[in-house]
Amino acid sequence: MGRQPCCEKVGLKKGPWTAEEDKKLVNFILTNGQCCWRAVPKLAGLLRCGKSCRLRWTNYLRPDLKRGLLSKEEEKMVIDLHSQLGNRWSKIASHLPGRTDNEIKNYWNTHIKKKLRKMGIDPMTHKPLPSVPPDEPPQQAADAIDRGDSQKLDDEIETTTSQESLMRDMESLLETASATSPVHFCTDEVPLLQPHEFAAPSSEFQTPCTEWQESAYLCGNDLDFIYDEWESQRSVLEDHESWKFELF
């Protein structure tokens, strides 16, 4: 006997969210806060699975989300945390305010993984990849020799040399990150947020709102209404304990 589906799938909409659906979801959550996700679509008038609503909110509509590529510092932190935690994206994301696990996972798979490999570092173990012995040129360089392609050969040598120096850079970078990171824990011991860490003073509470317009712009949808809603209902939110918990 299999598990019951999380919701009735018949007649539910799938695929990309429309601006109209976003509007409904945001309006509902701003008015009611986050309650039982299973009930959200019904109450908000959405033909979506509760899970889908939660995902849309946490990964895209939440007003405290940052947008755009990760900064150098964030990237360093992700690499460092990944070396300690592995693919525990939500744990990694919890150390990067405004970033979601999905975003970090995607960024890792599309950018960092590639970058580390290029530098001769195994992205899973964070150790040097099994390399070709120094006296044996890499295959591409060997091919260049075979073809007598001196320019290509120069390029390969240049690449190999810069890979070595990049790898040294990365090693020292990781050491620095480990030494300076405020995060100190072993693999199975992830610190929980203390109450003072998420109960933000009211001045900080406004920070997400200042970024909201830009987020709306960057995500391409017409989300000005969300910003307006957010502003107009902020006083309500400030009294809402669950919101404080979720946002900070």
Next chain:
DNA sequence: AAGCCAATCAACCGCCGTGAG
């Protein structure tokens, strides 16, 4: 201009841990 391919990222799927009954 058109077709192809790779990169990107939002969204989905299915499993797992947890807590209530």
Next chain:
DNA sequence: ACTCACGGCGGTTGATTGGCT
């Protein structure tokens, strides 16, 4: 102790976009 529903997580998929030929 057990079952079940729920939220959360990580892996994967697929639509879209941009670059190249």
